[in-house]
Amino acid sequence: MSLKPISATLGSHKMNRILEIKGLEGGYGSVQILNGINLYVDEGEFVTIIGPNGCGKSTFLKVLFGLATIHKGTVLHYSSDVSGWRTDKLVERGIAYVPQVDNIFPSLSVRENLQMGGIRLAPKKLKPGIERAVSMFPELELRMNDLAASLSGGERQMLAISRALISNPSFLLLDEPTAALSPKYQQQILTNLDALRSKGISILLVEQNARLSLSRSDRGYIFSNGKVVHTDNAKNILNDPKIGDYFLGLHS
Numbered sequence: 001m002s003l004k005p006i007s008a009t010l011g012s013h014k015m016n017r018i019l020e021i022k023g024l025e026g027g028y029g030s031v032q033i034l035n036g037i038n039l040y041v042d043e044g045e046f047v048t049i050i051g052p053n054g055c056g057k058s059t060f061l062k063v064l065f066g067l068a069t070i071h072k073g074t075v076l077h078y079s080s081d082v083s084g085w086r087t088d089k090l091v092e093r094g095i096a097y098v099p100q101v102d103n104i105f106p107s108l109s110v111r112e113n114l115q116m117g118g119i120r121l122a123p124k125k126l127k128p129g130i131e132r133a134v135s136m137f138p139e140l141e142l143r144m145n146d147l148a149a150s151l152s153g154g155e156r157q158m159l160a161i162s163r164a165l166i167s168n169p170s171f172l173l174l175d176e177p178t179a180a181l182s183p184k185y186q187q188q189i190l191t192n193l194d195a196l197r198s199k200g201i202s203i204l205l206v207e208q209n210a211r212l213s214l215s216r217s218d219r220g221y222i223f224s225n226g227k228v229v230h231t232d233n234a235k236n237i238l239n240d241p242k243i244g245d246y247f248l249g250l251h252s
């Protein structure tokens with residue numbers, strides 16, 4: 001008989017819970033969009049959130065990153081309560097975020113965009129940060145002096161992800177990074193996320209391309225009307241005919 005690892009016996013898996021959300025309500029000022037979200041991400045996991053337009057997926061990521069208001073509930077990062085923390089403090093804890101829109105500065109060069117991404121870093125960390133971030137995206141390395149406005153949609157998303165990587169995060173929140181991209185770029189961006197995950201970065205991804213994202217995820221959450229209406233391991237969600245008809249047929 002094999003022995004259980006000590007960590008399982010002691011229940012110390014909690015130590016590896018990078019994010020735990022309990023009863024989260026929030027939105028914009030007094031306007032409530034999130035109506036009691038419970039969700040967790042364990043260290044090293046790739047977790048996908050799907051749900052219809054306007055159900056609060058982006059608002060949820062914004063709340064997590066200190067960009068929208070929490071009314072109630074808690075956000076735990078490695079068991080520390082970071083609810084309502086400022087964005088810069090969350091970045092210091094190793095959290096990074098790639099927004100759904102306006103995630104680059106078109107009138108700046110690629111290099112300047114990356115420098116902006118590392119604006120709070122000590123100067124000696126900026127150069128290696130930029131090198132590490134663009135090493136994943138050889139296309140960007142060739143375009144460093146070009147205006148970001150001249151990049152294709154896929155290259156812009158690569159730049160947005162690179163910017164988020166400059167702070168050397170251990171946990172990445174991404175909001176629909178493949179939206180409006182060609183199938184080739186969708187595949188490429190998600191393959192890049194696989195590579196980040198294999199480097200130990202935990203990922204919480206909001207996606208419309210449900211099949212493409214769930215097929216590489218550990219677990220999934222389905223949001224509707226500011227709530228989690230279903231959660232399961234990603235394989236079960238993909239194979240559930242009821243859910244498949246609704247979400248996967250619509251968005252893949």
Ligand SMILES: Nc1ncnc2c1ncn2[C@@H]1O[C@H](COP(=O)(O)OP(=O)(O)OP(=O)(O)O)[C@@H](O)[C@H]1O
Nearest residue numbers: 028031033051052053054055056057058059060100
């Ligand atoms: N800055 C804002 N101020 C007030 N309400 C907002 C703001 N941004 C979004 N909302 C509202 O919050 C609700 C949820 O929007 P959110 O962007 O979180 O949805 P979503 O699930 O990300 O949708 P999509 O799939 O279209 O990106 C919508 O009713 C939207 O109109």
Ligand SMILES: [Mg+2]
Nearest residue numbers: 057058059100
């Ligand atoms: Mg959104």
